[in-house]
Amino acid sequence: MDTAEFEGSAQTLRPSNVAGYEVESVKNLIEELGYQARIESAGSSSITGLSMDSREVQSGDIYVALPGARAHGAEFAQATVKSGASAILTDARGAELIGELPESIGLLVCEDLRAVVGPISARIYNSQPENADDFSLFAVTGTNGKTTTTYMINSIMQSLEHTTGLIGTIEIVAGGVAIPSKLTTPESPHVHSLLSLMRERGITSAAMEVSSHALDYRRVDGVRYSVAGFTNLTQDHLDLHGTMDSYFASKAALFTPERAARAVILTDDAWGTSMADSADQAMGQSNVVRLYSNMGKSYDVAPQLAENDWALTDVKRSGIGHDFTVVRGDGVTLRTSTQLPADFNVSNAALAAVMVAESGVDLEALSAVLKRPETLTPLVPGRMQLIAHTPTALVDFAHNPDALKRALEAVEPAEADGRVIVVFGATGERDQTKRPIMGDIAAQYADIVIVTDDDPHNEAPAPIREAVEAGARAAQEQGARAQEVHNIEPRSRAIEFAASIAGEHDSIVVAGRGHETAQDVAGEDLELDDRVEVARALTQQGYDVLPDYRLD
Numbered sequence: 001m002d003t004a005e006f007e008g009s010a011q012t013l014r015p016s017n018v019a020g021y022e023v024e025s026v027k028n029l030i031e032e033l034g035y036q037a038r039i040e041s042a043g044s045s046s047i048t049g050l051s052m053d054s055r056e057v058q059s060g061d062i063y064v065a066l067p068g069a070r071a072h073g074a075e076f077a078q079a080t081v082k083s084g085a086s087a088i089l090t091d092a093r094g095a096e097l098i099g100e101l102p103e104s105i106g107l108l109v110c111e112d113l114r115a116v117v118g119p120i121s122a123r124i125y126n127s128q129p130e131n132a133d134d135f136s137l138f139a140v141t142g143t144n145g146k147t148t149t150t151y152m153i154n155s156i157m158q159s160l161e162h163t164t165g166l167i168g169t170i171e172i173v174a175g176g177v178a179i180p181s182k183l184t185t186p187e188s189p190h191v192h193s194l195l196s197l198m199r200e201r202g203i204t205s206a207a208m209e210v211s212s213h214a215l216d217y218r219r220v221d222g223v224r225y226s227v228a229g230f231t232n233l234t235q236d237h238l239d240l241h242g243t244m245d246s247y248f249a250s251k252a253a254l255f256t257p258e259r260a261a262r263a264v265i266l267t268d269d270a271w272g273t274s275m276a277d278s279a280d281q282a283m284g285q286s287n288v289v290r291l292y293s294n295m296g297k298s299y300d301v302a303p304q305l306a307e308n309d310w311a312l313t314d315v316k317r318s319g320i321g322h323d324f325t326v327v328r329g330d331g332v333t334l335r336t337s338t339q340l341p342a343d344f345n346v347s348n349a350a351l352a353a354v355m356v357a358e359s360g361v362d363l364e365a366l367s368a369v370l371k372r373p374e375t376l377t378p379l380v381p382g383r384m385q386l387i388a389h390t391p392t393a394l395v396d397f398a399h400n401p402d403a404l405k406r407a408l409e410a411v412e413p414a415e416a417d418g419r420v421i422v423v424f425g426a427t428g429e430r431d432q433t434k435r436p437i438m439g440d441i442a443a444q445y446a447d448i449v450i451v452t453d454d455d456p457h458n459e460a461p462a463p464i465r466e467a468v469e470a471g472a473r474a475a476q477e478q479g480a481r482a483q484e485v486h487n488i489e490p491r492s493r494a495i496e497f498a499a500s501i502a503g504e505h506d507s508i509v510v511a512g513r514g515h516e517t518a519q520d521v522a523g524e525d526l527e528l529d530d531r532v533e534v535a536r537a538l539t540q541q542g543y544d545v546l547p548d549y550r551l552d
């Protein structure tokens with residue numbers, strides 16, 4: 001693989017084999033999709049790319065000027081002419097805003113812009129050629145576990161000798177080469193250009209995180225996954241979705257025949273069951289697979305399984321992880337293990353294994369690679385990432401109530417005098433209702449609660465901390481476990497404090513920021529890597545840390 005050719009970001013990289021399109025053919029495609037479009041000006045330049053952001057327009061692009069929450073994309077259309085745009089696709093209001101355009105630039109008007117931009121991107125970039133079954137494309141959605149599960153799928157597919165791609169929160173990787181990106185799920189023009197680029201470079205399997213934002217903003221329209229998986233649904237992102245029901249509806253949109261050939265749904269609670277029922281209705285029962293994982297714990301009595309459903313059994317603690325088996329209703333059995341800590345990683349690993357099994361790979365080959373302990377133990381940066389053994393110190397990305405609870409449960413010290421110490425905060429300008437709830441959970445599952453800043457963004461940090469602290473103190477008053485609740489900023493000092501009070505038998509969890517290396521405070525990115533801070537603070541206290549984090 002030629003790494004030099006990947007220089008650029010998900011926002012700028014384009015496949016090379018792109019046929020040109022005329023404005024007329026884009027109009028025809030919109031009509032084929034069942035929407036209306038009208039040509040204001042045919043223009044004279046061929047369309048070879050697509051962009052939804054004026055700042056990313058490249059020569060030959062059709063610029064899709066959308067109305068947004070803050071601006072109308074049409075306000076930036078004139079700038080795209082200078083960047084070499086061939087045409088502009090906008091709505092009637094956008095067409096008015098744009099004003100005069102040079103004759104060579106096409107202008108197409110349609111009122112359903114978000115609905116058409118994905119399929120148009122798919123066509124322009126030919127991202128999923130018809131009858132091409134040589135590419136396995138996996139999608140994972142759910143509140144928590146998307147990144148971890150996609151890393152696990154990626155690792156399995158690599159073990160099966162595929163050249164793989166990964167698209168998600170931490171990074172986009174194509175054939176081992178990282179491509180910088182801004183979003184968990186990039187905008188649809190980027191998704192389609194990346195998929196096409198991956199095909200061009202000989203990649204045969206990709207795993208992708210699909211956020212609820214992506215489904216709401218139609219970033220994966222025009223993509224059809226071989227297998228789509230669901231992890232779980234718990235409180236998060238209510239600032240966008242308003243209610244859990246509407247959050248559920250956003251996620252359910254992935255499990256439709258247009259978007260996925262097959263679905264694997266973790267069915268551990270009422271949301272999982274509803275998701276599987278909804279998928280049954282949309283995709284037909286034979287294409288929907290239920291996976292019963294009992295939240296990552298062994299079933300004493302395995303549930304009654306339909307022929308194509310799976311269940312987790314025989315979970316046994318092994319090192320910091322677990323050995324386990326997944327069994328299908330028809331008797332197929334896969335025994336495997338993961339060394340990533342926590343019950344939820346057993347669920348994630350089971351989901352990854354079953355999604356790959358359901359993608360049509362050879363089950364004997366799969367069974368063989370799953371026997372290797374490393375297959376389901378990829379390094380997932382900032383997810384339950386161990387920094388030191390004594391005391392146990394982990395950096396984790398838990399930034400919502402369920403993840404925090406389950407991360408804290410997973411680090412319960414083995415020794416009677418061991419305590420759980422948690423350092424965390426809440427993000428500014430996001431779901432405010434989470435703040436006291438996370439404080440409450442911390443006080444219930446930790447002995448020492450240290451509230452600090454997460455990414456305040458443009459919100460004042462002190463009131464965010466106070467809201468979290470109030471939740472912890474209220475729980476404490478009701479007899480929760482926490483002996484102490486502290487409110488300390490900045491985050492590095494909170495981590496230092498945790499290290500300074502930690503005894504050898506304690507567990508420290510620094511939660512919320514995971515792999516992130518910059519903290520957004522009032523629009524300024526301050527350098528901050530929890531893993532480095534934890535290592536530094538523990539080293540100062542005379543504790544040893546894992547080799548990757550030893551200071552020179």
Ligand SMILES: CC(=O)N[C@H]1[C@@H](OP(=O)(O)OP(=O)(O)OC[C@H]2O[C@@H](n3ccc(=O)[nH]c3=O)[C@H](O)[C@@H]2O)O[C@H](CO)[C@@H](O)[C@@H]1O[C@H](C)C(=O)N[C@@H](C)C(=O)N[C@H](CCC(=O)O)C(=O)O
Pocket residue numbers: 052053054055065066067068069070071072073074076182183184185186187211212213214217
């Ligand atoms: C809340 C949210 O998701 N907003 C998305 C939305 O923005 P918006 O409606 O406010 O757009 P706007 O700023 O009014 O601009 C309108 C249009 O003008 C364009 N524009 C704007 C300025 C300019 O100079 N030139 C230009 O072309 C914009 O690209 C946009 O198309 O539409 C834009 C274009 O489609 C998205 O880029 C933008 O995502 C922003 C960047 C974002 O940060 N989204 C986050 C919250 C997100 O999607 N996160 C999820 C993960 C969540 C999780 O699981 O934690 C993700 O998948 O990453």
Ligand SMILES: Nc1ncnc2c1ncn2[C@@H]1O[C@H](COP(=O)(O)OP(=O)(O)OP(=O)(O)O)[C@@H](O)[C@H]1O
Pocket residue numbers: 142143144145146147148149169184209211231232344345347348382383384396397398399402403404406407514
């Ligand atoms: N299956 C799970 N159930 C509950 N919590 C989980 C699960 N898997 C991971 N977590 C917790 O959620 C955090 C985020 O995990 P991960 O990054 O894999 O999920 P994600 O869905 O990609 O999250 P995000 O969309 O916020 O990036 C982890 O650090 C861990 O605390």
